[in-house]
Amino acid sequence: MRRELIDELLAVLGPAGVIHEPARLLAYECDGLALLRQRPAVVLLPRSTEECARAMRILHRERLPVVGRGAGTGLSGGATPVEGCALVGFARMRDVLEVNAAERYARVQAGVVNIDLTLAAEKHGLFYAPDPSSQAACTIGGNVGENSGGPHCFKHGATTRHILGLVIVRDDGSILDLSLPSADPLGYDLVGLFVGSEGMFGLATEITVRLVPVPQVTETLLAIFTDLDSACDAVSDAIAARLEPSALEILDRLTIQAVEASVFAAGYPKQADAVLLVEAEGSEVEVEATLAPLRAIAHKRGAIDIRRARSAAERKQLWAGRKGAFGAMGRIAPDLYVADVVVPRTKLRELVAAATRIANDKQVKLANVFHAGDGNLHPNISYDRRDADEVRRVLEASDEIVRCVVAAGGSLSGEHGIGLEKQEFMSLVFSDGDLRAMCDVRRAWDPDGRLNPGKLIPVHVCREMRGTERPR
Amino acid sequence: MRPLEVVDYAKSLDCIHCGLCLRTCPTYQLTGAEPSSPRGRIYLMRAVAEGQLAATDPQYLQELDFCLACRHCESVCPAGVRFGEMIETARAGRERTQPRGFLARTARRIGFGTLLRSRVWLSLAASAMRFAQVSGAARLLGRLGRPLVEMPTVPAKAERAPLPSSTPAVGTRRGEVAMLEGCAMRELYGRVNRATVEVLTRIGFETKVPSGHVCCGALHAHNGELAGARELARSTIEHFERCGAGPIVVNSAGCGAHMKAYAHLLRDDAAWRERADRFSARVNDFSEFVAAELPMDVQGALGRELGTLAYDDPCHLCHGQQVRSQPRSLLDRTGAARVELPDSESCCGSAGIYSMLRPDDSKAIFEKKAAALRSCGADTLVTANPGCHMQWEAGLAREGVKARVLHVAEVVAAALRQARP
């Protein structure tokens, strides 16, 4: 990058706000999807909406592509840099600006770590419901970009249901203030449209989120199964029985073993083939009324044991194990491909089995840990990226899993987004007409296509769109 | 030198880039910069090993220096990456590939080669430092003297006297322990050493101190002087083997963590590996040992004379040795009022000699700790490591927070005195 341009950015952001040394830029070449890598031209770390906007004006003038980044924990390559881009990170925008306990909302800067928001809200008897497994690292800004989920989204819904307002820095550096909190706004729902737009509409710098009261009672059960199929069936039964716990998570044998070897060992029995983690919350009566039939279902489906967390600490430990599961897979192989697909909840068993079959065919190591209650599967494949043949088999297996899921009425992503990872699969679920509509809307936000270019929309549709006129 | 020899390549492969370490890392918290995080540093180490980045790249070396090696990241790493060992190897690699300037080289030679190997030189240096502090000469030295001005005053000679090689148990003798006197602990916090002996003997343990021992080599290892560290490890093992085969009690968290890891340090030394293993098994942190042995009658002995206590976990005790509950339990059993210090597991910025090498970063990191202490309103901060002790004393004075700083051993000793006048 030109020295004068760097100096200009330095003047706006200060020395700590601009990273341009080649070695330091290397650390930014991938997000949580380490398979795809590209070194950015420069990394910018603004401290405020205003700084971000000023930097964006310079980047607009220079016609540089811009990629936003929260904590770089995304798993679909949403924050993978594109060639010659400025990567705008939010790691220095970590202030909780306001917690309005009475009206139950909080205003935060985009770089606030998910769990820090919940800790800030906890003091007021409130919490922020979406809890991705990476919640100790991922940022609210990143969550907004990807419309992130998490175990408790089963009851509370994904990020989009919790965002009340946004301040957005647009492609040209102008500031769009949609921060007046509103649950049901008039006019086009720009906030709802923005959530999950994977950094292609603008950079959210300040976010107003809905907070919910900490439930009176929370109970966590661990049901232990000797086969994965039965655990899946138990979840399908629970959905069919119209039960409403707050989370229904399954971990399979390989995942259990990895977790139990880690600092997050949760006491999952290592000989079990699957465990089902169930949580219910609400009043005491409500929790009991939810868990009693769930216990019966688990027994009917052959659970050999059902344990109950006896204290908050035990509950925390059970969840720490679940949330550390992805990282713990580092014990199995150097790299992990975290797949993310959604299936109808009536077909859990069938599609989990299909993924296993595909993994066996391709001779790759598959571990399942997933949000069963939402039908959101994560068939995780461990591999070593230095082994080209293994990488090929991993990609083939994931390709087949996705096709199989889509054929059964499933979808490409439940919470990780499309990014670079699944962009070419988009044509499996959407027609070119559907995708063109998405491109049209994107053009309204970002006429030059500079924001996170080359993501989400398959390449052939982008190419087709490129000739079209700019909006009046 | 081949890149693979300057970093722990195999360990770097354990990291799958999940990012759970970011929030715990003091330098990432300070800068928000990925290369200043554990995940980023591992990424750079891996790039060095894979030949994509020169082992001599100044920015890479800068990131190695910037790390406090607090190992907080290890406590949250689901993949079990041993970052502390990785940073030691990488720093040792740095010393081999990238010669330092003349001044730095000389200073390191004097520090690691002379002072930390000889009690005579160390004691002389302490006296010189005290003179510079008390006489005001330190102020005249300008930037060079700044660390001296800012650190607590080195105690008078009498305070720095050696511990007796053996102190008998008080009352019923229950056994015998060997204790590490330490390099810095003796010169800076002789009172902590005396409190430690007092506690150990009062609970019935004859306490031996190996004569002629100076340093365990932890500072060497943390700063890339692995050869020196191995030499001191062997010497330490020999010294303590001469004091029998009983438990070794260490009141300095950094030293304890390091001594427990001798087996790893000497893993390639066939003659010493097993000896190191046996040695490490004997090592206990003060709290770890005493929590298991403290008699019942100390219960509630301490009144409100120390005010409200807050315990700050030394990194190398909680992250390095997984000792968290014992010091708290000890303090609570004395009857003192205790509050939890917010974020007590985060580094105070002392990090061995880091506070002297990078005073500005060290102070910036400490600011959050001072704020945490203010927010919990404790009158006494309790720690268990001489580096942290000094950082807290200097930092609180600088920030104008009126709170005293004590070692766990000092609190327990006071309680035992109350219990058995």
Place this chain on the structure above:
Amino acid sequence: MSTLEQLEARLARVCGSVEVARLRTDVEPLPMVAPRSVEETCELVRLAAVDKLRVVPIGRGSKLGWCSTPGHVDFALSTRNLQRIVSHVPDDGTITVEAGVGMDELSARCRAGGHFLTPDVPLAARRSIGGVVAAGESGADRLRFGPVRHHVLGTRTVLANGLATRSGGQLVKNVTGFDLHRLYCGSHGTLGVIVEVSLRLFPEPEHELRVTTRASELADALSLARRALALPARIVSLSIERTGDGFELAARLFGLRDVVEAEQAALLALWPRANTQSGAAARASSEAASARQRLALSAHPALRIACLPLRLDVVAPLVQRALADARVAGAFSLQPGIAELDVELAAGLSEASALAAFLRSLRATLARHGASLALRNAPRTALVELDPFGDPASGLDLMRSIQRCLDPEGVFATGRFHGGL
């Protein structure tokens, strides 16, 4: 043959027959077509695009009074004949239907599958799901379930190019592609014709109760409502309505029997002289007795005021005073949990200019409290001076740009929605 007759003939060739519709009582009637399939819908929109005709998409026409008078319109396109149930998977808790399915029929179908359909809107028989989604009409049950836009899992929408396009899907969790369905939801047909909707369903309640009480003053009613809302109960909806001599509060509770009974007990402890109805009676009165229902039927101008929940305690009395000062009478109903206030202007302010002046002044006052005011069934004369949806909000330029990008030729008539969209 007149131009109009020619148009009608061409429309009839596509979908059989052409009816007549009035978008508002005070504007000229229009030809209206109701295609019987998605394909016919696409063909009609294509026809409009090719011939540069302007179309207004409508459902059953129950909420046309919410919008402003559009600019030039050639024909209305109603989705009322799109009646297919595309898929219903009770054990997955999802349903996908064509836009013309009535809310009553849809609700009954969901109930048969063991599910409750939100939004629970008044006058279900006069509303179609397509219209409800297009208008973003949430029910009073938004208190428990959130707004309708949260439960739309996906849509199929015919855009200006005549293509039926999908967004989202039929799964309860899905982040595949941009959430264009969130954009279409509440866009009042200004971006396209919603022809198919997928919804997430909730368990059919085992037990249902309606607890009511009375208060003589609005402030007392608000205070009783606040206390009920502070209970750890998941109240479905909570309303305050002005009656002849005071205010009636009604809380709707449903769910598992034990839970509902516990919630009822808690509520009865808070509310003096409360009455309870249960089961079908509760459901019937929740629907029939509500002023929301009367308002939905009313042809009089009405206001929908919305703000942050607690601000309603200030906003509602303020509106009440303003209405009294202006000698306006009519239904007055509020939903304290979701901070919506509905006011019917049944008598008074009959002059359009007086109405406009009153609303301008009220809007300005409300803006100071962060409240919005939408005007429904406004006489056309008043609309010359007023935007029924309030002053253009931030982001209006972007909204216009989105409209231009999706409908560059203006196939869908503009000027009906917020800021002239």
